[in-house]
Amino acid sequence: MPHIPLDPELPGIRGAMAFRPETARPLNALVEVLLQGPNMLTRGERELIATYVSSRNCTQYCHSIHGAVAAAHLDGNEDLVRQVKVDFMQAEISPKLKALLNIAGKVQQDGKLVTPADVDLARREGATDIEIHDTVLIAAAFCMYNRYVDGLGTNQPADPAFYRERGKRVAREGYVAVSEEYLAPHSSTVAQ
Amino acid sequence: MPHIDLPAGFPGISAGFQFRPETAKPMRELAHVLLHLPNSLTPGERELIASHVSSRNNCHFCYSSHSAAATCHLGDASLVAKVKADFASAPISKKLKALLAIAGKVQQDGKLVTAADVEAARNEGATDMEIHDTVLIAAAFSMYNRYVDGLGTWQPDNPEMYAQMGQHLAREGYTQPSIRQPVGASSIVAD
Numbered sequence: 001m002p003h004i005p006l007d008p009e010l011p012g013i014r015g016a017m018a019f020r021p022e023t024a025r026p027l028n029a030l031v032e033v034l035l036q037g038p039n040m041l042t043r044g045e046r047e048l049i050a051t052y053v054s055s056r057n058c059t060q061y062c063h064s065i066h067g068a069v070a071a072a073h074l075d076g077n078e079d080l081v082r083q084v085k086v087d088f089m090q091a092e093i094s095p096k097l098k099a100l101l102n103i104a105g106k107v108q109q110d111g112k113l114v115t116p117a118d119v120d121l122a123r124r125e126g127a128t129d130i131e132i133h134d135t136v137l138i139a140a141a142f143c144m145y146n147r148y149v150d151g152l153g154t155n156q157p158a159d160p161a162f163y164r165e166r167g168k169r170v171a172r173e174g175y176v177a178v179s180e181e182y183l184a185p186h187s188s189t190v191a192q
Numbered sequence: 193m194p195h196i197d198l199p200a201g202f203p204g205i206s207a208g209f210q211f212r213p214e215t216a217k218p219m220r221e222l223a224h225v226l227l228h229l230p231n232s233l234t235p236g237e238r239e240l241i242a243s244h245v246s247s248r249n250n251c252h253f254c255y256s257s258h259s260a261a262a263t264c265h266l267g268d269a270s271l272v273a274k275v276k277a278d279f280a281s282a283p284i285s286k287k288l289k290a291l292l293a294i295a296g297k298v299q300q301d302g303k304l305v306t307a308a309d310v311e312a313a314r315n316e317g318a319t320d321m322e323i324h325d326t327v328l329i330a331a332a333f334s335m336y337n338r339y340v341d342g343l344g345t346w347q348p349d350n351p352e353m354y355a356q357m358g359q360h361l362a363r364e365g366y367t368q369p370s371i372r373q374p375v376g377a378s379s380i381v382a383d
Contacts, residue, residue: 003307019324026225027218030222058303103342110249110250111251111341111343114341119195119196129196129197130212133196136195136338136342137212140334143335143338144332144334144335146331147301148327150302151305152324
């Protein structure tokens with residue numbers, strides 16, 4: 001039961017965003033740049049970072065939907081997504097992505113835990129400054145999205161099937177485009 | 193020493209924003225809506241929520257700059273210090289105390305917010321929109337703080353610089369940089 005009245009048809013962050021379109025727009029613009037925009041890290045890699053952080057924060061809606069988007073980018077490989085959540089060191093991903101996930105896990109706890117040794121390790125595996133920057137910011141941003149979704153007590157469906165089709169659509173169309181369907185009809189009634 | 197090659201002389205988040213303008217833009221816009229645009233919570237109240245969360249995350253740059261902005265809005269630096277030390281005994285409204293309690297839970301984990309916490313805020317007059325914005329301010333500063341700390345940004349101990357930033361933020365908001373050129377080495381008190 002959400003702490004404030006949110007549209008019951010819109011689970012997770014969608015209900016919160018429909019409640020407040022003024023903040024939804026920059027929130028969607030940020031996730032679009034980080035996860036969908038042009039980047040040397042693939043969309044699948046970036047979604048795995050978002051999924052991993054959301055999983056560590058135990059936010060069901062976020063780790064399920066981003067896991068589904070990641071799988072959609074990774075030829076439907078849901079096992080790989082599951083392995084990254086459980087123990088990324090054993091997953092079939094590049095050493096560079098492992099080093100970046102290590103940094104993301106530190107940021108998820110506290111940014112001050114990231115050490116020069118963590119960053120050197122990522123660099124030795126080929127990570128660039130912008131990839132390190134984006135890893136830190138993806139991890140930081142999902143500490144925000146996760147707290148937003150949990151802090152409002154949003155409805156977070158448990159069934160993986162609920163997320164699978166939407167994950168494919170987000171992977172195809174992007175975050176800003178799919179958000180219009182729930183932002184546009186509400187903007188006239190909720191905007192202050 | 194920052195973990196990546198950030199522009200020299202730009203403190204805290206201003207270095208991250210210079211390094212990556214594409215992500216800076218929505219991050220600035222979000223702060224502007226949450227902290228600056230008209231709202232039934234005053235800008236001073238909202239800056240106090242931001243500085244409270246940043247204090248709990250031990251993020252020196254964010255705490256100092258948002259405390260300075262709160263001081264500008266409220267005209268009282270001692271009030272900001274009292275909220276930092278113990279908001280429950282600070283001379284602020286009961287509604288703001290109830291919202292700061294919610295913000296403190298979100299800073300740890302959003303799942304800690306209970307129906308009773310929200311009810312307490314509502315009993316003191318908080319609206320749904322104010323509860324929403326409190327949760328999102330606390331969540332957003334859980335991001336800004338981690339971004340500033342996770343890049344190992346330069347966070348000088350320079351009260352004059354933060355006071356100037358606070359004035360800019362209080363007057364202009366967040367869409368334009370408050371630090372436009374490198375901060376001179378002569379003004380660095382400690383690194």
